[in-house]
Amino acid sequence: MIIGNFIKGIELKHRNHYFSGICFNSLKCKKNNIFFAIKGIKIDGNKFINQAIQKGAKTIISNQKFEGIKKNILFIRSSNVRKSLSEFAYTIYKVKPNNIIAVTGTNGKSSVADFYFQILRLNKKKVAYNWNPRC
Numbered sequence: 001m002i003i004g005n006f007i008k009g010i011e012l013k014h015r016n017h018y019f020s021g022i023c024f025n026s027l028k029c030k031k032n033n034i035f036f037a038i039k040g041i042k043i044d045g046n047k048f049i050n051q052a053i054q055k056g057a058k059t060i061i062s063n064q065k066f067e068g069i070k071k072n073i074l075f076i077r078s079s080n081v082r083k084s085l086s087e088f089a090y091t092i093y094k095v096k097p098n099n100i101i102a103v104t105g106t107n108g109k110s111s112v113a114d115f116y117f118q119i120l121r122l123n124k125k126k127v128a129y130n131w132n133p134r135c
Contacts, residue, residue: 001018001019001020001092002015002016002017002018003015003016003017003018003019003034003059003074004016004017006088006091006092007076010076014068014069014074014076017058017059017074018032018058019032019033019034019058019059020032020033021033021034021092022034022036022085022088022089022092023035023036023052023057024036024037024038024045024085026045026048026049026051026052026055026057027051027055028055029051029052029055029056029057030055030056031056031058032056032057032058033052033055033056033057033058033059034057034058034059034060034061034088035048035049035052035053035057035059035060035061036061036062036081036082036084036085036088037049037052037060037061037062037063037064037081038081038082038085039063039081045062045081046062046063046064049062053073057073058072058073058074059073059074059075059076060073060074060075060076061076061077061078061081061084061085062075062076062077062078062081063077063078063079063081064077065077097128101116103116113129114129117129
């Protein structure tokens, strides 16, 4: 995929930059992925940029000031990386879930989410479970 088809206002010289997918977990980055360095409450995704590059990321979207190419990696600045990821995912992925369930609170989130996942799966519902302890 060509990045210029997905990002409005990107410099002309970077419009033809190729990418193969997106990720926000550096451990799951693959060759030619775009890594979204999301700053969370406890963990700053910018700390994992080098790890994402080692895994094959060729584009980094972060809130850092540098923009451009450095060591064959395209860096793009975003004031809201989380929103950029959301917009990218919405544009790239054609199949969207009909329902999304989120669990918030202070204690028991993981247990409640896991129990609900198991209940749905036992009832033969199509279900996915994404737990990210780094956020």
